[in-house]
Amino acid sequence: MSRFAGTSxxxxxxxxxxxxxxxxxxxxxxxxVTGNAWATDADGNFIYVTPAALAFFGTSLESLNTQPDENxxxxxxxxxxxxxDAAAAAWRRCLQTGEHYxxxxxxxxxxxxxxxxxSTGQPIxxxxxxxxxxxxxxxxxxxxxxxxxxxxxxxxDRLADRSAHDALQSMDxxxxxxxxxxxxxxxxxxxxxxxxxxSYRQLQSDGSYRWVEFRVEPxxxxxxxxxxxxxRQDEPWTMASSFGETGxxxxxxLAIEKLYGGAWAIDTTxxxxxxxxxxxxxxxxxxxxxxxxxxxxxxxxxxxxxxQRGTHPDxxxxxxxxxxxxxxxxxxxxVEYRVLRANGAYVWHRAAARPxxxxxxxITGWFGTALDIDVYKRTEAALRExxxxxxxxxxxxxxxxxxxxxxxxxxxxxxxxxxVTGATLEDMTAPDGSPSLGVVHPDDRxxxxxxxxxxxxxxxxxIQRYRQQRAGGSYxxxxxxxxxxxxxxxTIVQWYGLSSDIHDLITxxxxxxxxxxxxxxxxxxLPALIYCALPNGKPIYRSQRLRQYLGFNLEDTDGLGKSRxxxxxxxxxxxxxxxxxxxxxxxxxxxGEPYLLRHRLRRFDGVYRWVETRASAMRxxxxxxxxWNGICLDIEDQVRAQxxxxxxxxxxARSSQAASLAExxxxxxxxxxxxxxxxxxxxxxCQRWLTAEPPNIERAQKTLERIVHSANSAADVVSRxxxxxxxxxxxxxxxxxxxxxxxxxxxxxxxxxxxxxxMDIEGESGxxxxxxDRVQIQQVMVNLMRNGxxxxxxxxxxxxxxxxxxxxxxxxxxxxxxxxxxxxxxDKIFEPFFTTKDEGMGMGLAISRSIVExxxxxxxxxxxxxxxxxxxxxxxxxVAKMP
Numbered sequence: 026m027s028r029f030a031g032t033s034x035x036x037x038x039x040x041x042x043x044x045x046x047x048x049x050x051x052x053x054x055x056x057x058v059t060g061n062a063w064a065t066d067a068d069g070n071f072i073y074v075t076p077a078a079l080a081f082f083g084t085s086l087e088s089l090n091t092q093p094d095e096n097x098x099x100x101x102x103x104x105x106x107x108x109x110d111a112a113a114a115a116w117r118r119c120l121q122t123g124e125h126y127x128x129x130x131x132x133x134x135x136x137x138x139x140x141x142x143x144s145t146g147q148p149i150x151x152x153x154x155x156x157x158x159x160x161x162x163x164x165x166x167x168x169x170x171x172x173x174x175x176x177x178x179x180x181x182d183r184l185a186d187r188s189a190h191d192a193l194q195s196m197d198x199x200x201x202x203x204x205x206x207x208x209x210x211x212x213x214x215x216x217x218x219x220x221x222x223x224s225y226r227q228l229q230s231d232g233s234y235r236w237v238e239f240r241v242e243p244x245x246x247x248x249x250x251x252x253x254x255x256x257r258q259d260e261p262w263t264m265a266s267s268f269g270e271t272g273x274x275x276x277x278x279l280a281i282e283k284l285y286g287g288a289w290a291i292d293t294t295x296x297x298x299x300x301x302x303x304x305x306x307x308x309x310x311x312x313x314x315x316x317x318x319x320x321x322x323x324x325x326x327x328x329x330x331x332x333q334r335g336t337h338p339d340x341x342x343x344x345x346x347x348x349x350x351x352x353x354x355x356x357x358x359x360v361e362y363r364v365l366r367a368n369g370a371y372v373w374h375r376a377a378a379r380p381x382x383x384x385x386x387x388i389t390g391w392f393g394t395a396l397d398i399d400v401y402k403r404t405e406a407a408l409r410e411x412x413x414x415x416x417x418x419x420x421x422x423x424x425x426x427x428x429x430x431x432x433x434x435x436x437x438x439x440x441x442x443x444x445v446t447g448a449t450l451e452d453m454t455a456p457d458g459s460p461s462l463g464v465v466h467p468d469d470r471x472x473x474x475x476x477x478x479x480x481x482x483x484x485x486x487x488i489q490r491y492r493q494q495r496a497g498g499s500y501x502x503x504x505x506x507x508x509x510x511x512x513x514x515x516t517i518v519q520w521y522g523l524s525s526d527i528h529d530l531i532t533x534x535x536x537x538x539x540x541x542x543x544x545x546x547x548x549x550x551l552p553a554l555i556y557c558a559l560p561n562g563k564p565i566y567r568s569q570r571l572r573q574y575l576g577f578n579l580e581d582t583d584g585l586g587k588s589r590x591x592x593x594x595x596x597x598x599x600x601x602x603x604x605x606x607x608x609x610x611x612x613x614x615x616x617g618e619p620y621l622l623r624h625r626l627r628r629f630d631g632v633y634r635w636v637e638t639r640a641s642a643m644r645x646x647x648x649x650x651x652x653w654n655g656i657c658l659d660i661e662d663q664v665r666a667q668x669x670x671x672x673x674x675x676x677x678a679r680s681s682q683a684a685s686l687a688e689x690x691x692x693x694x695x696x697x698x699x700x701x702x703x704x705x706x707x708x709x710x711c712q713r714w715l716t717a718e719p720p721n722i723e724r725a726q727k728t729l730e731r732i733v734h735s736a737n738s739a740a741d742v743v744s745r746x747x748x749x750x751x752x753x754x755x756x757x758x759x760x761x762x763x764x765x766x767x768x769x770x771x772x773x774x775x776x777x778x779x780x781x782x783x784m785d786i787e788g789e790s791g792x793x794x795x796x797x798d799r800v801q802i803q804q805v806m807v808n809l810m811r812n813g814x815x816x817x818x819x820x821x822x823x824x825x826x827x828x829x830x831x832x833x834x835x836x837x838x839x840x841x842x843x844x845x846x847x848x849x850x851x852d853k854i855f856e857p858f859f860t861t862k863d864e865g866m867g868m869g870l871a872i873s874r875s876i877v878e879x880x881x882x883x884x885x886x887x888x889x890x891x892x893x894x895x896x897x898x899x900x901x902x903x904v905a906k907m908p
Contacts, residue, residue: 048149048158049073051280054392055162057379063146064160069098069120078163083134105131105139112144123148123156132163138513147280160280200226200234271298273381274390281394288394291378295324295352297332298390310335325349337363337371344376355380355388361398372399425503425524427453431517433481434458442524447496466492466500477507484509484517490531493524501528554636554657560650562590562614571657576629599625599633610640617642617650626657634661677857700739707732758799759903762792762830762837765799769806770828773814781824782814788830792837795901797880802900805873805884809841809896812869815862816845816894836882836899844893848886855884873898 048064049072056062056075064073071089079085084103091099098116101109108130119126126146131139146161226234268275271292278288282301290299297315315332322328324345333341340362351358358378363371378393419426420440428437435453443449446464455461465473469491480487486508493503507522548555549569557566564579572578575597582592598606602624613620620640625633640655707728714725770784777784810826817824827842848854849861857871870884877884877898884898 048160051147051149051160054277054280055160061164062160062162064158065146066158067120067156069116069159071100072158103133105133107131119146119148120159123150126159126161198228200228268298269390270383271381271390274392275299277379277381277392278394281392288392290393291391293352293388293390295330295348325352335365337365339363348378351378352391358391358393361402364395372397373402374398427522427524429460429507429520429522431481431509431519432458433460433477433520435460436519445496446494448494464494466494468492473505480507480509481520487520487522490527493526501526502531503527554659556655556657558590558640558653558655560614560642560652562610562653564589564593565652574628597627599627601625613640613642614653620653620655623660626659634659635664636660697739697743700735700737703735704732704739707735759793759796760799761790762794762839762900763788763790765802766806766828766830766839769803769810772803772807773810776811777814777826780814780818782817782826783824784810784826784828786828788828789832792830792832793903794837795881795903797900798876801876802880805876805898806839806841808869808873809898812896813841813843813845813894816843818845820845832902833899835902835904837902838897838899840895840897842889842893842895844889847888847892848894851886854886 048066052062052064052073052075061075061078062073063071063075063078065071071086074086074089084100088102089100093099093101098113101113104112112128112130115128116126118124126144129141129143132142134140143164144161145164146159148156149158149160151157225237227237229235268290269292271290274290274292275298278290278299278301282288287301288299289297289301291297297312300312300315310331313331314334315330317331318324319329319331319334324330327349329341329345333345336344344360344362347360348358350356358376361373361375364374365371374395375398376393376395378391380388381390381392383389422439422441425442425445426437426439427435427442429435435450438448438450438453448464452463453461460474460477462470462474462477473489473491476489477487479485486506488504488506490502490504492500494500503524504527505522505524507520509517510519510521512518551568551570553568554571554574555568556564556571558564567575567579577596579589582596583589585592587595594603594607594610606622606624609622610620612618619642620638623635623637626636626638627633636657637660638655638657640653642650643652643654645651711725711728711732714721714728766786766788770786774784806828810828813826817826823844825844827840829838829840829842831838855870855874874884877900880900882898882900884896887895887897889895
């Protein structure tokens, strides 16, 4: 197998000289239209590859032809290992059989990543049909959708000077000899999605030209629906009966047609001499239809030609005028217009044509092709709309969005960023291209810069909180996050950041911390033992006072083989109280009911003290228990005081009982004393009558009768008192209330008469109370009635003591009214040991209220109109025994 080397050749391309120049020429024809082509000799050795393709794939002609071993092709290094065997086998088969070469495989790019591509090739044959060489092209199969950024780099000083996009907009800045290169590269990138790297001479302000390098990078992410083309496979290939001077143009068209399936040739007047079926049937026209003069005027003179009928009315005049100008000037023809398909739909096409010249440079014809770019046009429109929507979304998102280049140079800030901070992209960029961070508070700027530069160097995500300036000059806390965007090789190509206003969050957190600190101090200073527990009761917090009280911390009971809750309870609860504490606490944990219990708690010194423990559940918005909050109050002193109070009350009860007995004894003595005094007086009188001379038997007899009467009176008094004490031996009785009232009246009748007080008793009959202590109720009645009498001691007349007893709902209401001077100290009369009497103990009303309340009733005092006081008490009525 022969080898060819060298890099000089036709038109400065990457080629080696070969006698098989027809393959190179065919490749050149393809390259002129598509921008990318290759040629080999009959054995498959590369003799030409478009320089842009070599640059793109990062290889050279020599590398492609270097054969590591007998069965390996040199271009193996640019094919994915998993795809090489199939591609190489297909290439060998085509070299042997002359079949058309058409293979899809992944190809290594200059970036180090693999991308899918399609390689196509056709053989060149001599007059005897022998294959003399091959020509073809490689098409990048990456999904296209829009052209990415064009970037131009000044080769002389390596500084980006001017974009290729700008160059394409003004071709006057491109050296005339380089314009075709620029056009081909841009077209190639757009139509086939293949990145292009090339160079051209660019016009400078001083009139000189300077070499610049530019890159065209497609960047696609959208697909759109495309109307299908209509082809007629049964149509014959059509060509003119005579090519005239367009023979070379037809041959060039045929070379293109073998690779792309569609091409045409025209003469210098615009008349078609050749068109492949695809070119014709896509618009349903024959060669004659394409060439007909629609208005009888030659095309070059401004007439309309038949092919313009299949062109959209809005594009027809422009397409015709640009082709007419190219025919007259020899400029390359490149135009986009909509073509009417056989199915009635207009689709976008990109037409390209190049002239052929004779040895004197005279144009002899034109060859070209028309590529369907409808998908790209629709995709471009969809991308513009998507870009508009994305920009609108970015500008309306309630956040500040920005981006930088890989080195941190600011590249973008959204509209809201500028509105909120008042800073533009220029304001955010320092003179050296680094981020200025001018909106960051001066006190936070150094830390923010160091953190961002660290992220840029390390490629780590950036997150920082700082105060950010607002358009009005104020500062607000902001959290900024940024993530790097990487290419397929993992290289960072850009940074995207988001700044969120967290001022309210920060101020709220600060307020919460202050509040928490305040509450913590409050909890620690409260004279109480405070704790918190999980929903299952596990202790999670104890106040310092509680920890000091118990003498150990939360974790000190964890290693006892028990749960923290059981370990704590067993350690601090009195053994006699432990069972009930666990039972009650478990019930609260299970039901969520509040916990309240008094028990003894072990102090750090081993002393058990009485405490009152309370706990309640803290719930979230859904009612779920989040934790338990509890408090222990040391009530040891209170319990001791209560015990002392109970003993004092017991002693007081005994004293009250003694006082009542003293009062009752005085009453008994008073009532018994009167008949006994009468007996003594009558006995003395009787004795005088019997010792008189002569004895007065009649008067003595009458005196003895009076003695008997007085003795009977004394006996009645004693009988009533005996009956009263006899009844008191029964615990409780249920008799008619009227009997008790009458007995109290009879007991005080003599005293009332002596004091000239009239007792007026009125009440309902048949009032029966629930079982009660007759003696105690009798004691209350006597006490209240005697107080009423005492109150009227200084009243000269109208001394009436009224007793009323009647039903009021389910109770009996008893009222004792006097007509004295009223109550002087209404707020104190029921207090123990308070009295307004010179010889009183001040216990009567206090004892009376205690008795009434022990029977389920109430006792109070009211003002009696028009004068005096009214004491009222109630007792429960035995409703079941009422008629």
